[in-house]
Amino acid sequence: MATALAFPESETITEDEALAAKPCRAAYRHKIVSAEQALRVVKSGDRVVLGHACGEPPVLVEALVARAPELRNVEIVHMVAMGPAVFARPGMEDSFRFNGFFLGAPTRKAVQENRGAFTPCFFSEVPRLFKRGILPVDVMLLQVTPPDEQGFCSYGLSGDYTQAATEAAKIVIAQMNANLPHTAGIKIHVDAVTWIVEHDSPIVELAPASVGQVEHRIAEHIASLIPDEATLQLGIGAIPEAALLALGDKRDLGIHSEMFSDGVVALAEIGVVTNRKKTINQGKFIVTFLMGTKKLYNFVHNNPAVELHPVDYVNDPCIIGQHRNMISINAALQVDLMGQVNAEMIGGVQFSGIGGQVDFVRGTSRSIGGKSIIALPSTASKGTISRIVPTLDAGTAVSTSRNDVQYVVTEYGIADLRGKTLQQRAQALSAIAHPDFRDMLQGQ
Numbered sequence: 001m002a003t004a005l006a007f008p009e010s011e012t013i014t015e016d017e018a019l020a021a022k023p024c025r026a027a028y029r030h031k032i033v034s035a036e037q038a039l040r041v042v043k044s045g046d047r048v049v050l051g052h053a054c055g056e057p058p059v060l061v062e063a064l065v066a067r068a069p070e071l072r073n074v075e076i077v078h079m080v081a082m083g084p085a086v087f088a089r090p091g092m093e094d095s096f097r098f099n100g101f102f103l104g105a106p107t108r109k110a111v112q113e114n115r116g117a118f119t120p121c122f123f124s125e126v127p128r129l130f131k132r133g134i135l136p137v138d139v140m141l142l143q144v145t146p147p148d149e150q151g152f153c154s155y156g157l158s159g160d161y162t163q164a165a166t167e168a169a170k171i172v173i174a175q176m177n178a179n180l181p182h183t184a185g186i187k188i189h190v191d192a193v194t195w196i197v198e199h200d201s202p203i204v205e206l207a208p209a210s211v212g213q214v215e216h217r218i219a220e221h222i223a224s225l226i227p228d229e230a231t232l233q234l235g236i237g238a239i240p241e242a243a244l245l246a247l248g249d250k251r252d253l254g255i256h257s258e259m260f261s262d263g264v265v266a267l268a269e270i271g272v273v274t275n276r277k278k279t280i281n282q283g284k285f286i287v288t289f290l291m292g293t294k295k296l297y298n299f300v301h302n303n304p305a306v307e308l309h310p311v312d313y314v315n316d317p318c319i320i321g322q323h324r325n326m327i328s329i330n331a332a333l334q335v336d337l338m339g340q341v342n343a344e345m346i347g348g349v350q351f352s353g354i355g356g357q358v359d360f361v362r363g364t365s366r367s368i369g370g371k372s373i374i375a376l377p378s379t380a381s382k383g384t385i386s387r388i389v390p391t392l393d394a395g396t397a398v399s400t401s402r403n404d405v406q407y408v409v410t411e412y413g414i415a416d417l418r419g420k421t422l423q424q425r426a427q428a429l430s431a432i433a434h435p436d437f438r439d440m441l442q443g444q
């Protein structure tokens with residue numbers, strides 16, 4: 001007689017019924033456990049790595065957090081946290097120590113209050129920390145799709161460092177989620193997974209950033225730098241979103257980007273993004289992680305034109321530089337008069353991280369016809385603070401160095417800094433500062 005399998009938060013079906021629906025399930029059914037059972041393997045002192053961004057497995061993280069009273073000093077390594085990051089909340093610090101390569105709203109405070117840590121690293125180099133054993137991985141928690149008939153699962157929305165950490169981990173626990181879009185590119189075989197937890201959680205969505213007048217003006221300047229047939233990298237936030245809205249009259253754009261969101265889908269639908277003229281990976285959107293709404297997830301699901309690859313491929317400056325007319329578009333918090341870019345700290349305190357900004361700035365400089373664009377509103381705090389500054393705040397890290405920077409764009413125009421002297425840079429940057437601050441800057 002068939003035994004009954006309990007599916008969390010869904011109906012109970014028999015094992016025979018489950019196998020009839022998915023015959024390949026026979027190959028891994030001995031690995032299927034509940035989240036609570038799987039997470040029992042975590043020991044005090046372990047390093048646990050979480051799948052990146054939308055690749056974070058919510059039921060596994062929940063089951064790990066539920067063990068807080070019995071665990072001590074478990075390091076949780078993560079990058080962009082799209083979940084609630086309960087492990088980084090006050091009171092959790094004895095059980096879990098957060099260590100991030102990038103901070104966001106749910107994790108920033110933990111680092112600021114010394115309940116967690118920040119590790120600086122170019123996004124392209126994060127996989128090496130795991131592959132080379134610099135950060136040995138005890139347990140990897142990730143989301144995967146159900147497997148195909150050969151037993152291969154898609155990594156879904158996060159390839160980035162997720163694949164490297166999975167391959168390096170002593171124990172791999174996967175939440176197998178049928179809601180996860182099945183993307184082409186890298187795959188993981190069920191044999192490589194230690195425990196499987198079947199649970200179809202909803203996929204986290206990221207609403208498009210709201211775009212105001214300032215961003216629209218910045219976007220017009222950005223669009224003027226982008227030729228037809230260019231290949232684009234776009235960061236996250238209002239400025240890349242606005243830039244996409246300004247590209248409707250371009251032809252045959254391509255995408256090679258660490259991420260992309262809904263705005264790219266809109267351009268693909270009207271035939272502006274075709275990937276036809278890319279120098280390498282022609283016809284393909286190449287990406288390392290994806291965040292957006294259902295519109296994006298439906299677009300990438302089972303779409304052979306969208307390939308997910310690890311970040312040490314996508315963000316490798318030598319790969320990026322092989323594209324002709326490769327253009328990177330990233331945001332910043334401050335730029336000083338030498339052209340040093342701060343994209344990650346406010347008031348000397350870590351706000352986000354470097355992500356792939358420098359990977360792409362360096363890649364585009366190798367590209368024939370390539371350009372890197374750093375774009376930012378000229379002011380912050382309702383116009384009271386200039387983001388073009390004589391010097392960066394004390395204790396602020398330089399994200400993109402003055403040797404790497406090329407175009408800086410605000411709503412007041414474009415400063416082309418490459419090959420310019422320090423005096424010429426100061427002039428060019430003062431000229432695109434908010435008029436209220438130009439005298440102060442020109443007096444430096």
Ligand code: COA
Pocket residue numbers: 234235236237238239330331332333334342343344346347351352353354355356357380381382385386387
């Ligand atoms: N001084 C004080 N406050 C500042 C400031 C400054 N110089 N610059 C920005 N702020 C404030 C803003 O007013 C805003 O506050 P609010 O939320 O209360 O309005 C907040 O800081 C965030 O600034 P904003 O310009 O809206 O940031 P963003 O969401 O567009 O993100 C980066 C910009 C630079 C933080 C973000 O792109 C990032 O983290 N980049 C990392 C590197 C990168 O580019 N990676 C590759 C792509 S992922």
